[in-house]
Amino acid sequence: MALVRGGWLWRQSSILRRWxxxxxxxxxxxxxxxxxxxxAQDEEDRVVIHFNxxxxxxxxxxxxxxxxxxxxxDGLLTVNLREGSxxxxxxxxxxxxxxxxxxxxxxxxxxxxxxxxxQDYYEVVPPNAHEATYVRSYYGPPYAGPGVT
Numbered sequence: 001m002a003l004v005r006g007g008w009l010w011r012q013s014s015i016l017r018r019w020x021x022x023x024x025x026x027x028x029x030x031x032x033x034x035x036x037x038x039x040a041q042d043e044e045d046r047v048v049i050h051f052n053x054x055x056x057x058x059x060x061x062x063x064x065x066x067x068x069x070x071x072x073x074d075g076l077l078t079v080n081l082r083e084g085s086x087x088x089x090x091x092x093x094x095x096x097x098x099x100x101x102x103x104x105x106x107x108x109x110x111x112x113x114x115x116x117x118x119q120d121y122y123e124v125v126p127p128n129a130h131e132a133t134y135v136r137s138y139y140g141p142p143y144a145g146p147g148v149t
Contacts, residue, residue, distance in 0.1 A: 002028040005103040006038070007096070009077075010068045012088035019068035019090070024100075030107045047079075047087060053108040054080045056101045059094055077101060 005026040010019045011034060022034040022044065030050025036042045062076040065088050074094035079087040091097040 004028055004107060005100065006040070007100075008038075008092070009034075009100070010071065010090035012065065012090075014085070024089075026103055026107055032104070032107075047081070049079075049104055049107045051108060052082050053104060054082055056080070056104055058097050058101050062088070079104060 003025055005024075007024060008021060009024045011022050011024075012019050022036070023038045023040060025033045025035065025040050026049070027033065030048065031046050032049050033040065033043050033046040035044060057076075057078040057080075059074045059076055062073070062078045065076055065078060067073050067076055067090050071090050071092075072094075075091040075097045077087075077089040077091065077097050077100055079089065081087070089097075089100070091100055
């Protein structure tokens, strides 16, 4: 599955409220994964963003969250999910936080479709489609699409 946006963000744990720096990847299938490093090989967790976000607050709107030590409040993001959970993040700058908010809101509301040569129409991509393997419709060796491991 294709990467929509990737970058380093601070993430606050839900239990101890400690900040940890992770590599975040927003995938075309509408999921947000976070990893130990930018290789995106060792996934810590994945959050479904597609049709699951109630709202996202940025910067000074995140009044109930303290930023990581040495970071500005302007970089804060609070992602409120439909089931009631929250994801507290912190970007390096306000501009970066706004760019993440824009990407997440678009991933939330835009249905993802890919062309199916077998059915001759565009199909909606299901969550976790990053694990899918694509095969050519003609004779020849199988082909794994870009971003598919």
